[in-house]
Amino acid sequence: MAFTLYPVSLGLVQLRKEVPLGSLYYSPALSSSISVRKRLSKTLVITCRITKSRDSTSIKQASLMKEAHKYFDHAMITVRAGDGGHGAVLTMPSQTDSSSKSQTKDKKKKNFTSFKRDSDGSLILPIGGHGSDVIIYADETLDSLLEFHNKNRFCAKRGGNVDAMGTINSQMRDGIAAPALRIPVPVGTVVKRKKGKVLADLASPGDEILVARGGQGGISLLEMPERQRKRMTALSTNAMRDPSDKVLLLGQPGEEISVELILRVVADVGLVGLPNAGKSTLLASLTLAKPDIADYPFTTLMPNLGRLNGDPALGALQFSSEATMADLPGLIEGAHLGKGLGRNFLRHLRRTRLLVHVVDAAAMDPVKDYRTVREELRMYNPNYLERPYIVVLNKIDVTEAYERLQSLIQEISSIGCSEYTDSSEDVRIENSEYEENKEKELEDYPRPLAVVAASLLNRVGIDEMLKEIRAGLRKCTDMTKLLGPEMALTLQ
Numbered sequence: 034m035a036f037t038l039y040p041v042s043l044g045l046v047q048l049r050k051e052v053p054l055g056s057l058y059y060s061p062a063l064s065s066s067i068s069v070r071k072r073l074s075k076t077l078v079i080t081c082r083i084t085k086s087r088d089s090t091s092i093k094q095a096s097l098m099k100e101a102h103k104y105f106d107h108a109m110i111t112v113r114a115g116d117g118g119h120g121a122v123l124t125m126p127s128q129t130d131s132s133s134k135s136q137t138k139d140k141k142k143k144n145f146t147s148f149k150r151d152s153d154g155s156l157i158l159p160i161g162g163h164g165s166d167v168i169i170y171a172d173e174t175l176d177s178l179l180e181f182h183n184k185n186r187f188c189a190k191r192g193g194n195v196d197a198m199g200t201i202n203s204q205m206r207d208g209i210a211a212p213a214l215r216i217p218v219p220v221g222t223v224v225k226r227k228k229g230k231v232l233a234d235l236a237s238p239g240d241e242i243l244v245a246r247g248g249q250g251g252i253s254l255l256e257m258p259e260r261q262r263k264r265m266t267a268l269s270t271n272a273m274r275d276p277s278d279k280v281l282l283l284g285q286p287g288e289e290i291s292v293e294l295i296l297r298v299v300a301d302v303g304l305v306g307l308p309n310a311g312k313s314t315l316l317a318s319l320t321l322a323k324p325d326i327a328d329y330p331f332t333t334l335m336p337n338l339g340r341l342n343g344d345p346a347l348g349a350l351q352f353s354s355e356a357t358m359a360d361l362p363g364l365i366e367g368a369h370l371g372k373g374l375g376r377n378f379l380r381h382l383r384r385t386r387l388l389v390h391v392v393d394a395a396a397m398d399p400v401k402d403y404r405t406v407r408e409e410l411r412m413y414n415p416n417y418l419e420r421p422y423i424v425v426l427n428k429i430d431v432t433e434a435y436e437r438l439q440s441l442i443q444e445i446s447s448i449g450c451s452e453y454t455d456s457s458e459d460v461r462i463e464n465s466e467y468e469e470n471k472e473k474e475l476e477d478y479p480r481p482l483a484v485v486a487a488s489l490l491n492r493v494g495i496d497e498m499l500k501e502i503r504a505g506l507r508k509c510t511d512m513t514k515l516l517g518p519e520m521a522l523t524l525q
């Protein structure tokens with residue numbers, strides 16, 4: 034599309050036609066893109082072609098909002114630590130002080146000895162401030178990495194220069210060191226080098242990792258006439274021998290690194306089930322979390338976290354006295370192959386201790402639904418089936434659900450083998466056994482710890498469910514004691 038533009042000077046243009054400020058145009062006349070910032074008048078007319086009529090950042094943000102579930106748990110960022118501050122070129126008092134001629138030799142000597150000295154006797158001169166380090170730390174208040182898609186480059190402050198010039202004196206100070214740049218990420222974030230090794234797993238609140246070190250400050254140098262150089266070199270290692278030494282004044286550059294952030298939700302209890310089973314309703318009824326609840330599938334697009342209060346004895350792994358609960362987006366058949374919202378969410382079960390299967394008892398075939406979810410978990414990672422779990426048969430307020438409740442409870446309770454506590458040997462799954470475990474049937478894995486009937490919408494069965502969840506969590510704690518934290522980690 035051709036537009037007539039009126040450039041005024043230095044590439045600024047005015048459009049004859051009204052266009053939004055900030056639009057970007059390509060000007061063949063100027064052979065460059067022009068951003069429309071002001072409306073100006075007069076002079077030449079050139080023809081420009083629109084290359085981009087919409088602001089790219091707004092498009093990016095819109096897609097982030099729409100498909101947040103694709104981005105919330107993964108981000109690439111680049112961080113640059115601060116450069117070190119510069120040192121300074123200094124001179125000895127005798128060189129600049131005009132009255133020095135009148136000073137006695139003794140006085141000069143006294144002046145000289147008042148300066149700070151190193152253990153080897155050489156003068157200590159001020160140095161530039163250390164550049165800011167970059168630290169990534171786990172912050173309990175965050176729950177997604179989405180904001181790193183809007184801002185993915187972080188530059189830390191440089192250290193202060195030596196605030197001095199001219200004659201050396203005893204009041205001189207080092208340049209101010211820049212405070213570390215601390216970047217908060219959600220608890221459970223794994224920090225990796227770009228396509229490289231894992232740097233840290235920030236699994237607990239307050240865990241941190243220094244990812245880029247700030248530059249060292251430059252040193253200060255003593256400048257003096259050539260005739261004094263020999264004597265001064267003996268007194269201080271910082272005596273400047275020739276102008277090329279000035280490079281030592283410069284602060285070192287800070288490190289720059291690109292890191293990958295991968296969030297693995299950390300929660301004690303993971304809620305799983307088909308879409309619409311009532312997982313979000315369960316989370317909202319047991320905790321203060323406010324997940325989106327609606328009667329269409331995939332209302333939940335990102336894991337929602339809530340906390341179970343009131344039982345400090347639970348001793349949750351990461352959160353002082355409370356247990357955390359994560360409502361994961363609904364799974365569908367083929368989720369492990371990427372169907373529905375895909376397999377991304379399955380990895381968020383990795384750091385849960387207890388699973389709660391929420392089953393819609395009013396669905397066509399609740400047992401089949403339950404099996405579908407178990408099967409998806411098995412296909413993704415058979416270790417998930419070794420984890421203690423309870424089943425919540427929801428929506429028993431619906432007549433059909435209520436009528437077949439007993440048979441449902443019986444049928445679901447019978448799927449599986451020995452009790453969880455007997456399966457401590459099964460838990461010790463080595464990688465080599467992984468494939469073998471994939472061949473096991475659902476019946477070969479432990480039965481649920483309990484099957485609870487509930488109508489979450491009407492707050493029926495909540496107490497019993499809570500009791501079973503607590504009992505399950507205690508069992509996990511016992512398990513950790515029994516196997517030791519290392520073995521219990523194979524469950525995570």
Ligand SMILES: Nc1nc2c(ncn2[C@@H]2O[C@H](COP(=O)(O)OP(=O)(O)OP(=O)(O)O)[C@@H](O)[C@H]2O)c(=O)[nH]1
Nearest residue numbers: 309310311312313314328331332333363488489490
């Ligand atoms: N009749 C009845 N409806 C319920 C009950 N619990 C939840 N629902 C309804 O079921 C629908 C789905 O509930 P959600 O809690 O959003 O289900 P979800 O499993 O989180 O769904 P996704 O976000 O798709 O994974 C909502 O309309 C709820 O009001 C219940 O006990 N009885």
